[in-house]
Amino acid sequence: MKHANSTSHLSVKERAKNAVQDEFLRNAVRFTTDRLRNRKQAVTESFGQWEVWRERGEQIRAHTIANLDAYLAQFIERLEAVGVHVHFAVDSSEATDAVLSIIQSKKARKVVKSKSMVSEEIHINQHLEANGITVVETDLGEYIIQLAKETPSHIIIPSIHKSREQIRDLFENAGATQLTTETRDLTAFARRTLRSEFLSAEIGITGCNFGIAETGSVVLFTNEGNADMVMNLPPTHIVLMGMERILPTLADLEVMAHLLPKSATGQNVITYMSMLTGPKRSADRDGATEMHVVILDNGRSRQLGDEQFQAVLHCIRCGACLNVCPVYRHMGGHAYGSVYPGPIGAVLSPLLEKGEQYSDLPYASSLCGACFEACPVRIPLHDMLVQHRQKLVASGHGNPSERMAFKGYENIFAKPGRYRLSIKMARKFLSPLAKEGKIRSSFGPLAGWTKSRDFPMLPKQSFREIWPSLKRE
Amino acid sequence: MDKNHFLENIAQRLGRSLGQPPHIRKEMAGVPEFWAERSLTPRECLEKWIENFTSQGGEAKRFDSKQDLTESLDCLLTELSVQSVGAWGKTAAWPIDIENILDKWKALRWDETWPEKFSHVQVGITGCFWAIADTGTLVMKSGKAEGRGTHLMPQVHIVILRSRQICLRLGEVFSALQQEAMLPAAVHFVSGPSRSSDIENDLSIGVHGPARVIAFILQED
Numbered sequence: 034m035k036h037a038n039s040t041s042h043l044s045v046k047e048r049a050k051n052a053v054q055d056e057f058l059r060n061a062v063r064f065t066t067d068r069l070r071n072r073k074q075a076v077t078e079s080f081g082q083w084e085v086w087r088e089r090g091e092q093i094r095a096h097t098i099a100n101l102d103a104y105l106a107q108f109i110e111r112l113e114a115v116g117v118h119v120h121f122a123v124d125s126s127e128a129t130d131a132v133l134s135i136i137q138s139k140k141a142r143k144v145v146k147s148k149s150m151v152s153e154e155i156h157i158n159q160h161l162e163a164n165g166i167t168v169v170e171t172d173l174g175e176y177i178i179q180l181a182k183e184t185p186s187h188i189i190i191p192s193i194h195k196s197r198e199q200i201r202d203l204f205e206n207a208g209a210t211q212l213t214t215e216t217r218d219l220t221a222f223a224r225r226t227l228r229s230e231f232l233s234a235e236i237g238i239t240g241c242n243f244g245i246a247e248t249g250s251v252v253l254f255t256n257e258g259n260a261d262m263v264m265n266l267p268p269t270h271i272v273l274m275g276m277e278r279i280l281p282t283l284a285d286l287e288v289m290a291h292l293l294p295k296s297a298t299g300q301n302v303i304t305y306m307s308m309l310t311g312p313k314r315s316a317d318r319d320g321a322t323e324m325h326v327v328i329l330d331n332g333r334s335r336q337l338g339d340e341q342f343q344a345v346l347h348c349i350r351c352g353a354c355l356n357v358c359p360v361y362r363h364m365g366g367h368a369y370g371s372v373y374p375g376p377i378g379a380v381l382s383p384l385l386e387k388g389e390q391y392s393d394l395p396y397a398s399s400l401c402g403a404c405f406e407a408c409p410v411r412i413p414l415h416d417m418l419v420q421h422r423q424k425l426v427a428s429g430h431g432n433p434s435e436r437m438a439f440k441g442y443e444n445i446f447a448k449p450g451r452y453r454l455s456i457k458m459a460r461k462f463l464s465p466l467a468k469e470g471k472i473r474s475s476f477g478p479l480a481g482w483t484k485s486r487d488f489p490m491l492p493k494q495s496f497r498e499i500w501p502s503l504k505r506e
Numbered sequence: 507m508d509k510n511h512f513l514e515n516i517a518q519r520l521g522r523s524l525g526q527p528p529h530i531r532k533e534m535a536g537v538p539e540f541w542a543e544r545s546l547t548p549r550e551c552l553e554k555w556i557e558n559f560t561s562q563g564g565e566a567k568r569f570d571s572k573q574d575l576t577e578s579l580d581c582l583l584t585e586l587s588v589q590s591v592g593a594w595g596k597t598a599a600w601p602i603d604i605e606n607i608l609d610k611w612k613a614l615r616w617d618e619t620w621p622e623k624f625s626h627v628q629v630g631i632t633g634c635f636w637a638i639a640d641t642g643t644l645v646m647k648s649g650k651a652e653g654r655g656t657h658l659m660p661q662v663h664i665v666i667l668r669s670r671q672i673c674l675r676l677g678e679v680f681s682a683l684q685q686e687a688m689l690p691a692a693v694h695f696v697s698g699p700s701r702s703s704d705i706e707n708d709l710s711i712g713v714h715g716p717a718r719v720i721a722f723i724l725q726e727d
């Protein structure tokens with residue numbers, strides 16, 4: 034399968050076809066998502082009172098976003114007080130320009146990076162490389178796909194679609210000799226190679242999981258410890274963050290420190306949670322001497338004040354909604370053709386990027402509601418998907434002849450039998466949840482389905498094409 | 507874009523005016539009450555910490571006396587046939603004095619050498635500031651003699667702690683940190699060895715940080 038960059042001009046249908054043809058990918062996606070989902074279920078059960086935690090998570094995020102101006106202002110004030118340079122970017126080109134000018138002012142040639150969705154969103158690597166700067170991804174999975182010249186297929190496990198033989202070949206192309214396909218050996222090669230990159234890079238770029246308003250701290254979660262290397266070893270550290278990544282207090286961080294790893298990978302705790310408050314102090318012997326934070330809007334502020342979509346900014350990027358989504362599980366991340374895949378991607382991508390490019394993504398969903406059930410901050414993704422479809426039709430997206438073509442499907446979907454079948458399928462996908470007695474609550478979202486059924490435009494062909502194969506699952 | 511325009515736009519879309527304080531929060535800040543209200547004895551905290559830490563791939567050894575601890579540390583270094591040891595500086599906040607061992611093994615001291623040197627150190631020996639029972643976590647603060655590289659860069663990290671340093675939950679550490687005059691530049695919450703599952707979902711250990719994290723705990727009652 035080709036990488037997403039070269040396929041983003043294709044429709045969901047075409048991308049889905051590509052992805053579905055890739056047997057390895059499909060099996061890998063299913064294996065990983067099952068594994069992550071099962072572990073999550075186990076860890077949240079033993080943790081207990083998960084619904085209470087989710088509610089608290091939702092309250093914190095809703096309150097923060099509803100008062101974002103105040104908390105962001107406080108965060109910025111604290112950052113500046115500890116000597117951090119803060120930059121503001123309305124869109125991705127302002128963000129990349131800000132990063133590039135910092136790098137150029139240091140006359141730097143090499144950048145090490147840890148995984149960050151925002152950096153994918155603004156395509157920073159292409160931009161820097163076009164300016165003659167070497168960018169090295171240091172998250173093991175990101176490093177692998179960078180060597181393969183691809184883009185991530187899963188928020189949490191970006192190289193989910195690569196086999197160990199493929200990884201060995203990539204590493205050999207990168208200079209390894211006589212490598213076996215043992216995880217141990219592959220890991221050792223990556224450690225050695227990347228360690229020298231950390232030590233020679235002049236700039237480190239990380240994302241930001243949370244910015245704490247009351248302290249001006251930037252908080253990062255990783256399992257490998259690569260973000261720590263990225264922020265500690267090079268002399269200049271640049272943080273790229275979406276403007277919504279704020280939490281008011283450290284007390285709120287305590288809640289997220291439980292919700293995020295448990296939802297993302299079913300781990301009780303993340304291996305490294307690192308909290309940076311400004312650049313290194315004068316007595317410290319390591320840590321970046323200069324720290325920059327680039328705060329990005331890029332379409333986010335358009336959701337503020339929007340009754341239907343403001344809650345999309347509550348997202349903490351855990352990826353749990355991907356792992357439970359039957360459509361994602363079937364076709365993997367690349368088929369979405371967007372930086373953010375899965376249900377969150379289907380909602381977010383068309384919001385961040387106006388116009389037609391991602392207007393078919395809201396159809397890449399069965400509206401079964403499993404995403405909402407999985408979301409640690411209770412974002413009603415399924416409702417948003419329905420609202421997207423309505424909004425897109427109302428705004429006249431999708432050309433008239435296409436709409437005529439869908440007339441036929443309207444009849445099929447209007448038949449009670451077809452509708453019942455869809456419920457039956459939803460029930461089947463949700464059966465692991467049904468055992469937990471949660472199936473009833475999953476049925477709420479299907480009310481949204483009925484609503485969309487009455488709407489003039491029905492699911493596009495892409496979705497219809499995906500649906501029959503899903504039935505065979 | 508400048509700061510004021512950026513913030514102004516956000517405030518306006520939210521129907522707020524810039525400079526207006528956030529709405530008052532009632533009970534929704536921080537963890538649920540039931541979580542904050544739990545309490546465990548120090549002994550139970552120790553047990554819970556060890557259980558969680560070891561389940562995440564960490565190793566824990568406990569001792570009743572300082573002498574047993576230092577002897578066992580010496581044995582372990584011998585067993586590992588270590589070529590190079592690095593450690594926090596002499597003035598660091600060591601929970602227990604292990605200078606004799608560090609001398610014996612000619613440990614590189616953080617504040618007496620260059621940080622890059624620690625990239626080739628096999629075993630890094632440090633204390634820690636707190637530990638968290640709920641999640642089997644070690645809390646490391648950056649400081650003059652307690653560099654970040656001492657626990658991040660070596661292949662094996664040995665950490666010395668007293669059982670009284672173990673709190674039940676993360677929030678207690680946050681409260682303690684906030685009582686300090688200023689937060690340190692870096693606080694690392696480390697919960698076991700560096701891990702990844704990016705190669706066919708197979709667990710790979712030590713891809714960047716230490717591949718073994720071994721805690722030597724002095725048990726106090």
Ligand code: SF4
Pocket residue numbers: 296347348349350351352353354355377404407408409410411412414
């Ligand atoms: S929408 Fe919810 S489940 Fe999906 S990534 Fe965001 S926080 Fe996680």
